[in-house]
Amino acid sequence: MTDAAIAQAVEPMLAIRDLHAWYGESHVLHGIDLDVMPGQVVTLLGRNGAGKSTTLKSIMGIVPRRQGQIRLQGSDTIAMRPFQIARHGVAYCPEDRGIYATLDVREHLELPPLVDDSGLSTEQVLSLFPNLRERLHSPGSKLSGGEQQMLAIGRTLRTGARLLLLDEPTEGLAPSIVEQIGDTIRQLKAQGYTILLVEQNLRFAMSVADHFYLIDHGQVAARYDRQGVEQDASELLARLGV
Numbered sequence: 001m002t003d004a005a006i007a008q009a010v011e012p013m014l015a016i017r018d019l020h021a022w023y024g025e026s027h028v029l030h031g032i033d034l035d036v037m038p039g040q041v042v043t044l045l046g047r048n049g050a051g052k053s054t055t056l057k058s059i060m061g062i063v064p065r066r067q068g069q070i071r072l073q074g075s076d077t078i079a080m081r082p083f084q085i086a087r088h089g090v091a092y093c094p095e096d097r098g099i100y101a102t103l104d105v106r107e108h109l110e111l112p113p114l115v116d117d118s119g120l121s122t123e124q125v126l127s128l129f130p131n132l133r134e135r136l137h138s139p140g141s142k143l144s145g146g147e148q149q150m151l152a153i154g155r156t157l158r159t160g161a162r163l164l165l166l167d168e169p170t171e172g173l174a175p176s177i178v179e180q181i182g183d184t185i186r187q188l189k190a191q192g193y194t195i196l197l198v199e200q201n202l203r204f205a206m207s208v209a210d211h212f213y214l215i216d217h218g219q220v221a222a223r224y225d226r227q228g229v230e231q232d233a234s235e236l237l238a239r240l241g242v
């Protein structure tokens with residue numbers, strides 16, 4: 001088989017077709033089509049309110065109403081409940097990171113249910129994020145934004161999920177911490193994880209992602225590979241309003 005034929009034979013880790021989503025009467029996704037292949041890092045770009053977070057939440061099944069097709073490793077998940085979707089090997093880091101104020105770092109890492117026995121041990125997570133080891137007994141409320149983000153990612157790795165959905169992992173973080181998060185994402189990709197992230201920081205996205213989707217008004221306005229995004233960076237920055 002040629003390389004192209006092999007690529008075609010590999011089923012996407014995540015395939016979304018004609019995805020619509022609503023909050024009450026408000027129709028916010030208008031037919032999203034998106035593919036993420038195993039081992040890829042894919043970024044959703046777009047202005048505030050474009051529908052990026054809603055796309056991640058729809059994959060996780062946590063929007064009030066959605067319609068269309070979402071295939072996760074070959075299974076249709078559109079009718080499933082969030083806990084059933086999680087068992088298909090997907091984990092979600094929300095934009096607010098979802099860290100509990102009163103639980104300490106160790107407790108956060110011991111809490112997640114396992115969806116697969118390939119989940120990292122607490123020790124392995126602490127090796128990936130040495131900062132967290134120093135803060136093992138600190139409650140969530142005392143962690144910096146960067147530590148909270150590392151903990152939020154570390155917690156997903158405990159579950160054994162192989163598809164990670166990260167909503168704006170660099171938001172509000174200092175440049176040196178952004179760099180650490182970038183190193184982590186590249187390391188996870190090298191270990192075979194598949195990652196779909198929402199990111200406002202185009203430079204950061206370009207340093208980690210293979211493919212890019214520009215979301216606008218709840219639809220895919222453009223798709224790029226890394227070369228395409230580099231060529232069109234200035235036009236893209238204008239379209240992102242930055």
Ligand SMILES: Nc1ncnc2c1ncn2[C@@H]1O[C@H](COP(=O)(O)OP(=O)(O)OP(=O)(O)O)[C@@H](O)[C@H]1O
Nearest residue numbers: 023026028046047048049050051052053054055198
């Ligand atoms: N819980 C909600 N209830 C009602 N409307 C919502 C809710 N969450 C988001 N929306 C609306 O849905 C649309 C898409 O929002 P979404 O959060 O997906 O955008 P986004 O591209 O992720 O932007 P941001 O970076 O601002 O989160 C926006 O118009 C937003 O106001």
